[in-house]
Amino acid sequence: MTTPREHLIDWLQDAYAMEVQAEKLMDNLRSRLNQYPSLSAKLDQHIQETKGQAEQVKQCLHQLGADTSSLKTGFAAFTGTAQALSGMFVTDEVVKGAVFSHAFEQFEVANYTVLIAAAQAAGEPAIAATLEAIRREEEAMAGWLRDNLPALVQQFLLTGEKR
């Protein structure tokens, strides 16, 4: 029998790994966006938020008497995959990169939704409130990417870059 608290700790450890990976993904994408200043600036902003999120998740783990050291194999495989993917987009990288970033932000939104429900089930309302604040930042980033995707595609198509 695994308690809600044990699941909450497990999932927070996954979330920490996810945030570390998110920062790497965005760093990687941003380094190739010279021609797209608004996306580049937005990534800069969200990279800073992501660093704060990783720190907040770590603090939640400390409040539960746990730490970030015991990461899950399954999740590590996911993040390795995400990293590989982020390097895969060669010529239409800005479009695929933005699409993948949007999916990754939404992946984070759903993970925090799971974590909030787990924190509530574990009787940890303060942790739930922290996670809700992080989720709002992820939602805002996902929404920005979605809203700016059509203009990004138009700019990309105008340059006529070869795929």
Place this chain on the structure above:
Amino acid sequence: MTTPREHLIDWLQDAYAMEVQAEKLMDNLRSRLNQYPSLSAKLDQHIQETKGQAEQVKQCLHQLGADTSSLKTGFAAFTGTAQALSGMFVTDEVVKGAVFSHAFEQFEVANYTVLIAAAQAAGEPAIAATLEAIRREEEAMAGWLRDNLPALVQQFLLTGEKR
């Protein structure tokens, strides 16, 4: 110089591969959901929609004088990855499966957003309208998963399944 029409064809071919993969992912997840009848029923419904979407994307390609045979290596690698991931969730598979399905639906939403912009740039309003209809189905599925995630987590935590 690659034209908007050429990009549209490339991306529609990716979308076809994506839909084929989406069906496999959902079939795989559904086969392990005996204890979660509402999610299972929703997946059944969306698997049927997904088959229709693949067929509609194929028709869009035919309208452009192209077909589904020339799939991209990069995307095939993504879908292989997605397939591997879908088998990775062992004990908390229902929660991780729903989180990953949500991310995959949002990945589809963003891809159709790109395709709609490309179809408009290529002067293909009928194709854009078809793609908008598909995007609405993907958005509805993503929204359902998101809305039902907290109840799914509660049910999962009540069973006390070991991770």
